[in-house]
Amino acid sequence: xxxxxxxPHSANANPEHRTVDDAMEAARPQVCDDMTVEVALAVMxxxxxxxxxxxxxxxxxxxxxxxxxLATFRDSAAYTDQVRLRDLLGDRGPVASSVTTTAxxxxxxxxxxxxxxxxxxxxxxxxxxxxxxx
Numbered sequence: 416x417x418x419x420x421x422x423p424h425s426a427n428a429n430p431e432h433r434t435v436d437d438a439m440e441a442a443r444p445q446v447c448d449d450m451t452v453e454v455a456l457a458v459m460x461x462x463x464x465x466x467x468x469x470x471x472x473x474x475x476x477x478x479x480x481x482x483x484x485l486a487t488f489r490d491s492a493a494y495t496d497q498v499r500l501r502d503l504l505g506d507r508g509p510v511a512s513s514v515t516t517t518a519x520x521x522x523x524x525x526x527x528x529x530x531x532x533x534x535x536x537x538x539x540x541x542x543x544x545x546x547x548x549x
Contacts, residue, residue, distance in 0.1 A: 476541035
């Protein structure tokens with residue numbers, strides 16, 4: 416896996432000191448954690464994205480869901496049409512701070528087997544996503 420560069424950065428930046436803020440893509444789309452699995456899959460399909468940032472009503476990022484993960488859950492015996500995204504995320508999922516180095520974030524993402532990691536600011540909002548390419 417390698418990091419996908421989504422925003423320009425300074426050509427003079429030392430790669431060892433680059434932060435997630437240098438490499439993240441803008442957070443879109445973001446959805447509320449009370450959304451059902453079926454609606455979330457429809458949003459992903461219409462937006463042509465493979466993941467969604469999930470936020471509480473007050474805008475705090477609670478995690479990220481992927482199309483593959485939701486489709487797998489939808490096909491399981493535990494699925495009902497009443498399951499909300501908050502039910503799947505449980506506690507706040509893994510996130511990165513915008514000042515986390517890209518090396519640390521890449522390691523954490525690989526270690527957890529993720530393709531993307533939400534980036535949160537000091538207030539818990541999600542200004543972006545760090546996406547990895549395979």
